[in-house]
Amino acid sequence: DLVFPSLSYRTGPYAAGGIPFADGYADYFTLLNERDGGIGGETIRVPECETAYNTEKGVECYESTKGEGALVYQPLSTGITYQLIPKVTADDIPMLTSGLGRTSAKNGNVFSHVFNFPANYWDGASVAIKHIMEQEGGSLEGKKIALVYHNSAYGKEPIRTLQELSEKHGFELKEVPVDHPGQEQKSQWLQIRRDKPDYVIMYGWGVMNQVAVQEAANIRFPMDKFIGIWWSGSENDVLSAGAKADGYKALTFHNVGSDYPLYDDLKKHVIDTGKTAGAGDQVGTVLYNRGIYAAMLVAEAARTAQEIHGVTDITGGQMRDGMEQLEITEEKMAALGLPDFGPEFSVSCDNHGGEGFVAVTQWDAEAKEWNLVSDFMQSDQDVIQPLIDEDSKAYADENAIEGNC
Amino acid sequence: MPEQLAFTIEVFMNGLMAGVLYALVALGFVLIYKASGIFNYAQGVMALFAALTLVGIMEGQVPFSHLINAILGTEVHHFGWHVPAFLAIVLTMVVMIVLAYCVQRFVFRYLVGQEPIILFMATIGLAYFLEGVGDLMWGSEIKTLDVGLPQGINVWIDEFTFDATGYGFFIDNLDIVASIVAAILVIGLVMFAQYTKQGRAMRAVADDHQAALSVGVSLNFIWILVWSLAGFVALVAGIMWGAKSGVQFSLSLIALKALPVLMLGGFTSIPGAIVGGLIIGVGEKLFEFLIGAPFLGGATENWFAYMLALVFLVFRPQGLFGEKIIERV
Amino acid sequence: MFYREAGDFNTSYAQDQQTFPIKFDRYRYYLVLFVAIFVIPFMVNDYWVNSLFLPFLIYAIAAIGLNILVGYCGQVSLGTGGFMAVGAYACYKLMTAMPDVSMFIHILLAGVITAAVGALFGLPSLRIKGFYLAVATLAAQFFLVWLFNRVPWFYNYSASGQISAPERDTFGILITGPNTDAWATYMFCLIFTVGSALVARNLTRGSVGRKWMAIRDMDIAAEIIGVNPLRAKLTAFAVSSFFIGISGALFFSIYLGAVEVGEAFGIQKSFLVLFMIIIGGLGSIFGSFAGAAFLVLLPVLLKIVGVDWLGWPTDIVAHLQLVIVGGLIIIFLIAEPHGLAQLWRVAKEKLRLWPFPH
Amino acid sequence: MERDSVKDQADSYVTDDGRTIGPTVMEMKNITLRFGGVEAIKDISFDIREGEIRAIIGPNGAGKSSMLNVISGFYVPQEGEVWYKGAQRPPMKPYQVAQQGIARTFQNIALFEGMSVLDNVMTGRLTQMKSGLLAQSLWKGKAEREEVENREIAEKVIDFLEIQAIRKTPVARLPYGLKKRVELARALAAEPTILLLDEPMAGMNVEEKEDMSRFILDVNDEFGTTIALIEHDMGVVMDLSDRVVVMDYGRKIGDGSPHDVRNNQEVIDAYLGVAHD
Amino acid sequence: MLDAANTNDVAVENLLEVNNIEVIYNHVILVLKGVSLNVPKGGITALLGGNGAGKTTTLKAISGLLASERGEVTKGSIKYRNSPIQHQDPAETVKKGVVQVMEGRHCFEHLTIEENLLTGAYTRADGNAAIQRDLEMVYDYFPRLKERRRSQAGYTSGGEQQMCAIGRALMSRPETILLDEPSMGLAPQLVEQIFEIVKSVNEKEGVTFLLAEQNTNVALRFAHYGYILESGRVVMDGPAKDLRENQDVKEFYLGMSDEGRKSFRDVRSYRRRKRWLS
Ligand SMILES: Nc1ncnc2c1ncn2[C@@H]1O[C@H](COP(=O)(O)OP(=O)(O)OP(=O)(O)O)[C@@H](O)[C@H]1O
Ligand SMILES: Nc1ncnc2c1ncn2[C@@H]1O[C@H](COP(=O)(O)OP(=O)(O)OP(=O)(O)O)[C@@H](O)[C@H]1O
Ligand SMILES: [Mg+2]
Numbered sequence A: 001d002l003v004f005p006s007l008s009y010r011t012g013p014y015a016a017g018g019i020p021f022a023d024g025y026a027d028y029f030t031l032l033n034e035r036d037g038g039i040g041g042e043t044i045r046v047p048e049c050e051t052a053y054n055t056e057k058g059v060e061c062y063e064s065t066k067g068e069g070a071l072v073y074q075p076l077s078t079g080i081t082y083q084l085i086p087k088v089t090a091d092d093i094p095m096l097t098s099g100l101g102r103t104s105a106k107n108g109n110v111f112s113h114v115f116n117f118p119a120n121y122w123d124g125a126s127v128a129i130k131h132i133m134e135q136e137g138g139s140l141e142g143k144k145i146a147l148v149y150h151n152s153a154y155g156k157e158p159i160r161t162l163q164e165l166s167e168k169h170g171f172e173l174k175e176v177p178v179d180h181p182g183q184e185q186k187s188q189w190l191q192i193r194r195d196k197p198d199y200v201i202m203y204g205w206g207v208m209n210q211v212a213v214q215e216a217a218n219i220r221f222p223m224d225k226f227i228g229i230w231w232s233g234s235e236n237d238v239l240s241a242g243a244k245a246d247g248y249k250a251l252t253f254h255n256v257g258s259d260y261p262l263y264d265d266l267k268k269h270v271i272d273t274g275k276t277a278g279a280g281d282q283v284g285t286v287l288y289n290r291g292i293y294a295a296m297l298v299a300e301a302a303r304t305a306q307e308i309h310g311v312t313d314i315t316g317g318q319m320r321d322g323m324e325q326l327e328i329t330e331e332k333m334a335a336l337g338l339p340d341f342g343p344e345f346s347v348s349c350d351n352h353g354g355e356g357f358v359a360v361t362q363w364d365a366e367a368k369e370w371n372l373v374s375d376f377m378q379s380d381q382d383v384i385q386p387l388i389d390e391d392s393k394a395y396a397d398e399n400a401i402e403g404n405c
Numbered sequence B: 001m002p003e004q005l006a007f008t009i010e011v012f013m014n015g016l017m018a019g020v021l022y023a024l025v026a027l028g029f030v031l032i033y034k035a036s037g038i039f040n041y042a043q044g045v046m047a048l049f050a051a052l053t054l055v056g057i058m059e060g061q062v063p064f065s066h067l068i069n070a071i072l073g074t075e076v077h078h079f080g081w082h083v084p085a086f087l088a089i090v091l092t093m094v095v096m097i098v099l100a101y102c103v104q105r106f107v108f109r110y111l112v113g114q115e116p117i118i119l120f121m122a123t124i125g126l127a128y129f130l131e132g133v134g135d136l137m138w139g140s141e142i143k144t145l146d147v148g149l150p151q152g153i154n155v156w157i158d159e160f161t162f163d164a165t166g167y168g169f170f171i172d173n174l175d176i177v178a179s180i181v182a183a184i185l186v187i188g189l190v191m192f193a194q195y196t197k198q199g200r201a202m203r204a205v206a207d208d209h210q211a212a213l214s215v216g217v218s219l220n221f222i223w224i225l226v227w228s229l230a231g232f233v234a235l236v237a238g239i240m241w242g243a244k245s246g247v248q249f250s251l252s253l254i255a256l257k258a259l260p261v262l263m264l265g266g267f268t269s270i271p272g273a274i275v276g277g278l279i280i281g282v283g284e285k286l287f288e289f290l291i292g293a294p295f296l297g298g299a300t301e302n303w304f305a306y307m308l309a310l311v312f313l314v315f316r317p318q319g320l321f322g323e324k325i326i327e328r329v
Numbered sequence C: 001m002f003y004r005e006a007g008d009f010n011t012s013y014a015q016d017q018q019t020f021p022i023k024f025d026r027y028r029y030y031l032v033l034f035v036a037i038f039v040i041p042f043m044v045n046d047y048w049v050n051s052l053f054l055p056f057l058i059y060a061i062a063a064i065g066l067n068i069l070v071g072y073c074g075q076v077s078l079g080t081g082g083f084m085a086v087g088a089y090a091c092y093k094l095m096t097a098m099p100d101v102s103m104f105i106h107i108l109l110a111g112v113i114t115a116a117v118g119a120l121f122g123l124p125s126l127r128i129k130g131f132y133l134a135v136a137t138l139a140a141q142f143f144l145v146w147l148f149n150r151v152p153w154f155y156n157y158s159a160s161g162q163i164s165a166p167e168r169d170t171f172g173i174l175i176t177g178p179n180t181d182a183w184a185t186y187m188f189c190l191i192f193t194v195g196s197a198l199v200a201r202n203l204t205r206g207s208v209g210r211k212w213m214a215i216r217d218m219d220i221a222a223e224i225i226g227v228n229p230l231r232a233k234l235t236a237f238a239v240s241s242f243f244i245g246i247s248g249a250l251f252f253s254i255y256l257g258a259v260e261v262g263e264a265f266g267i268q269k270s271f272l273v274l275f276m277i278i279i280g281g282l283g284s285i286f287g288s289f290a291g292a293a294f295l296v297l298l299p300v301l302l303k304i305v306g307v308d309w310l311g312w313p314t315d316i317v318a319h320l321q322l323v324i325v326g327g328l329i330i331i332f333l334i335a336e337p338h339g340l341a342q343l344w345r346v347a348k349e350k351l352r353l354w355p356f357p358h
Numbered sequence D: 001m002e003r004d005s006v007k008d009q010a011d012s013y014v015t016d017d018g019r020t021i022g023p024t025v026m027e028m029k030n031i032t033l034r035f036g037g038v039e040a041i042k043d044i045s046f047d048i049r050e051g052e053i054r055a056i057i058g059p060n061g062a063g064k065s066s067m068l069n070v071i072s073g074f075y076v077p078q079e080g081e082v083w084y085k086g087a088q089r090p091p092m093k094p095y096q097v098a099q100q101g102i103a104r105t106f107q108n109i110a111l112f113e114g115m116s117v118l119d120n121v122m123t124g125r126l127t128q129m130k131s132g133l134l135a136q137s138l139w140k141g142k143a144e145r146e147e148v149e150n151r152e153i154a155e156k157v158i159d160f161l162e163i164q165a166i167r168k169t170p171v172a173r174l175p176y177g178l179k180k181r182v183e184l185a186r187a188l189a190a191e192p193t194i195l196l197l198d199e200p201m202a203g204m205n206v207e208e209k210e211d212m213s214r215f216i217l218d219v220n221d222e223f224g225t226t227i228a229l230i231e232h233d234m235g236v237v238m239d240l241s242d243r244v245v246v247m248d249y250g251r252k253i254g255d256g257s258p259h260d261v262r263n264n265q266e267v268i269d270a271y272l273g274v275a276h277d
Numbered sequence E: 001m002l003d004a005a006n007t008n009d010v011a012v013e014n015l016l017e018v019n020n021i022e023v024i025y026n027h028v029i030l031v032l033k034g035v036s037l038n039v040p041k042g043g044i045t046a047l048l049g050g051n052g053a054g055k056t057t058t059l060k061a062i063s064g065l066l067a068s069e070r071g072e073v074t075k076g077s078i079k080y081r082n083s084p085i086q087h088q089d090p091a092e093t094v095k096k097g098v099v100q101v102m103e104g105r106h107c108f109e110h111l112t113i114e115e116n117l118l119t120g121a122y123t124r125a126d127g128n129a130a131i132q133r134d135l136e137m138v139y140d141y142f143p144r145l146k147e148r149r150r151s152q153a154g155y156t157s158g159g160e161q162q163m164c165a166i167g168r169a170l171m172s173r174p175e176t177i178l179l180d181e182p183s184m185g186l187a188p189q190l191v192e193q194i195f196e197i198v199k200s201v202n203e204k205e206g207v208t209f210l211l212a213e214q215n216t217n218v219a220l221r222f223a224h225y226g227y228i229l230e231s232g233r234v235v236m237d238g239p240a241k242d243l244r245e246n247q248d249v250k251e252f253y254l255g256m257s258d259e260g261r262k263s264f265r266d267v268r269s270y271r272r273r274k275r276w277l278s
């Protein structure tokens, strides 16, 4: 069988985000088992382990599940990712950190076992600017953009990129950190009210998102000029602000809603048979879709691995190869019942991160749903690639890594 | 009015308002500390629990539905009714009183006369327990709490000040409500503690519970009373904070904002909680605005609140309004 | 029964003052040590070491450190997380600045640096007491975390602000990084844990320990009979921080390997270690171990029972785990307010009297 | 004034009982102590001579304990000087006073409840124990030697006060009378020049008071320790003390031999109620 | 009321009966090993004995305060007006009319003297006027308290605190007061004064007293009946007058030898001397 451990967090401060993702991740595999009998005839097992978003528990989960023949890890927490990077490399198990983790892991030459396709934090920052530029008719000269960020490693990720971009495009960048957990943001938003930036980009997580959206509404900051990263763009983040959140935007690297053929199968094989992972009430939410998407990527990588190695019961190392040669095309997605669900991309030995296509979604408070309002746009590789090279080189030097490609 | 001054005033006023919200949480600590010398670590979790219960009741959620479904394989989630906010608040209060009773009956009754640190420890156990029960009972998804409190900028103040000074001040409606509620609570609690028989008994228990027992004060009753009061304060705090951020686990972390307030105002003083809250609120906001954000890279509020309290404490080790520590040999 | 002091004579004061004056205790202690050194290293795998032994050993050091401050000197501190961070960052800076020096030295130096920082933050304890002091130490906690998050020098200007431990060895044996052997990291931590316990024991049975305890039990009286309270408190802060710094350094370099300060050394950590010593028993070295074991092992145990054996959903198990841990804490406190160590002591006392009830 | 004290020091003094006691070791000069509005001590002067047992008596709230607190440096008087061994004592912290050889017991027992009797007595030796942190942490060399040496002294005191049997008992479990004795042991362990006792016999019955009296007398005899003693039991005061100071509401209303004091009308009115037999 | 000399002749109603009780602390420390005593209505009964004899423990067993010190009555019974009270909540016991004045005063430090006294009236339901009247009564007995009514109890002297504690007990209009070591730490004049007050409260208000004392001398002068406790057992009891005359009591508790009062300088000196020099 194929083992895909799910390091989930259904408790703790970020439970609200962890539950839908974990549900989607598990439900997709259940569907494959129920409908197709697994992948390539191998049934799939998804042992779940609760991390509560806590690095130590994450390590414990990793250690306790890796012995079962785990094929890939998705730690879903930047902190846990950092712990696991050296460990998975030593244990020859790949790790997928879509839209999170260590951005420079895109450089597969240095990070042989870490993948972060289809997009990373720096892609997000770049696309946000791109979107703003579109809104502003092509120029950001003299504009003011504020970055409200979770004052942690994760929140600080986009700063370098944005600084580069501000030089390139001539806008003024204002950094506004919010300390964990972010329940009180009065002074940050007063600062924003006073500085009157043209746009606000947010890298938030957990309760910080809800409070920020609320506070933005309170100071009557125009919601359509407020753009969150994908971790600040779920239903959880906007619902508590009610109607005032209408128009708030967020980035995404996959599509929204449940209007796909796959969901019919899901309903038939999983939901109606009562085999859902959680309460079954998360289907179609943004984070549930992200779980589905992540599972789909993993499943396709496993299929690829089975093909290139000619065995069905693959090992972690073979899974890694499968991920490295993964190609996601529109036909593939359509065949899976997920047409147009995400960008096309392909992975290679030096590029573990895909092409960096990101789209923008917008919240419709009345209908209580997210809508895609832009195409998938590619990030500014000219800015990002040098940064990735620089950061991964530092890591390679520190850890004496020669390069795999 | 020069801009910088206008902003500073605005920050100052918002600091006051934030301080009131901190004080609301701190009040719960003070009540229990005053009456039993217990430093109630669970106060934040109680606020969360109260808010969860309130939402759960309003939405007609089936308590423990996850557990029931997991064990029995059923699919129950909602009763299918909605309870009006007012009634739900009353019902929640009943739950909090039951909780107070249980806390007394099953925990503190057996720990009478133990050292403060041990009582503190028990409240830690309680915090774990309540957090688990709250999650099991109502689920850990984020919930929207809407009891109809106004939120957002107060237009009247904005316009009025704009006309008067050329700069419209931002004051949040929710903060105004919170200030009024806090004022009523504080006045009520001070009157209670100072002038009623039960209030006096409460202070007596705090000083020397054995002696209080010896004159016939029932510790059980007094403690249930204060824990209920603290539960009520927790509910109020839960409503105010829940309105800002939705009801979810992080609500229990508001306790951290209350600690410096407590320390500055004094663990035993109800007015101290308010004054401490105001000083902390204003201090941290002004510092962030004038020094933190421009020179230190921001996000200084957390530590600054504690540092500020620390400086006050060095001069008054029992806090501004705390009872003087009687040191005699 | 077996547990008797009768027939167990000490003929000199030095003998009477040894760590385990009762023979039976002494032998049991040697047995535990023997197993820890000569049996466990040959049996463990990655899972056992990384999920159970390393956290247990490392938290035990932190607990010993905090116990010196809280349990022996009576100064309640919630700055443990911050001080562990000092140890971790000191260790990181030392490791990267001097790659060729043995990790042993780095860890000790990290302890020394933390001791200095700890003493500095201990200064207010002269005036501030009890829970006020506890809350005041939070200032250290928040400030230190903010500092390490804020100043790029501390994390060597890395893009994300995380620090990760490069591969380092001691006496030619690799002990940090991903390619270590389970037994090596285990032994390395064990040495520090046993060393810390011995040093703590020595300090607490000597005159420094008595000064601390005097301050704890009645600080005014202690000052009047000749204890310099500032000195005593500051040494307690320093010694305690020394241990905590060591545990922070080990936590970062050996156990996690990469650390983000706000998460790994946040306020939750301070509370966790405090819970350990209160559950274990204040003013008891054994209690530090018991408490660390309780809070490290119990959740893992509950998880294994709930998820692996009973097959319940992870979230329900996690919630039940909270309920059970909370409930157990309360039940233990009601049964014996002075922690597991006292429970053990009472049990011994009863054994000694056995079969008589009084 | 200054010449006086020089003269006093040279003198020895013969008590009513015919005991000869030495020159002045400590002298309080015009001490005034206020707490906010309350004047606890008003301009009081008296001296303590070497080797004597000096009693301080007076009604409750007269300021006796406060006076001891002034001597041990815990209260700092607003006015007045403390002379010790012929020199004016500079402002000092209580622990420095203790290091100068002044030990005491407390009115409301101030033992270290979390420790055993032995450890409590050993705390009395703290001022004499000097080994460094490093030596102690390794329990080697000076640290170990010092520990054993001081233990021997502590054991001597324990023998002397006949509390061997409870050596290892936690003090919290002891009855009141024994606690008082342990407190005395702790003070004695410091081998003080002056021993201050604040109501050592409160809450004891006659038999226990007899024991305690014996201990006090023996300490005085054997070690020549100077003792200042606050006590409400007039029998004890009259029998034990060489000289008595009487305080009333912060003022000194009498000073002299027990006999003189007992017959002083002001003392009778303020304190004794009826002339004591 | 009762004449101290005649108690033994008159058959009186026993308010409080303690029957062969055993008390254990912390589940291991056996302190009382079978104590029995009777407290007659309207009398002053003294409980005498050395340190650690168990006087305080006995009083706490009666008032129910033991529970909060991890102590437990494991055998025997305590009856007040013939109904058992040994496992009762202290508050209930107070409502029945039994209050304890604890050893070492235990005033509420941060409350003013007057608030202390008012707290004493916590269990009463007979209205404010009655409470005010009793407050005046207490101030009549202890004029000193009236002067200090507004000061925090923590800053008053030992004697004042003792008065405050007794006054506080009186405020609950008790039928019986358990008085633990009222004389401890008080100046002789004040001891006398307090006992006079006890006597007059006993006579005027008809309050029954059970009194634990070290100061045997005074106690036996004021009490009607006495029990002597030694290491958890009653070793002797009888009317106060008889006890005063008893040879052993004289020697061990009153410090008298055949030749009258012994000097503290002389007593048993030989014994200690011998031991010390050897
Ligand atoms: N720290 C303090 N703060 C305020 N007042 C104090 C303080 N210490 C003592 N006093 C006051 O000073 C006066 C003298 O107190 P002190 O304790 O010296 O009396 P005492 O003679 O020892 O009486 P007793 O025999 O009852 O012990 C009292 O009125 C007391 O209230
Ligand atoms: N809480 C407790 N835990 C354990 N032992 C106790 C406790 N309280 C009292 N004891 C023990 O019980 C015995 C009797 O104590 P108790 O206080 O009743 O004596 P007492 O006659 O009142 O003495 P005193 O005259 O000193 O007040 C003593 O040996 C004491 O050590
Ligand atoms: Mg005194």
Ligand SMILES: [Mg+2]
Binding pocket: E055, E056, E057, E103, E180, E181
């Ligand atoms: Mg007693």
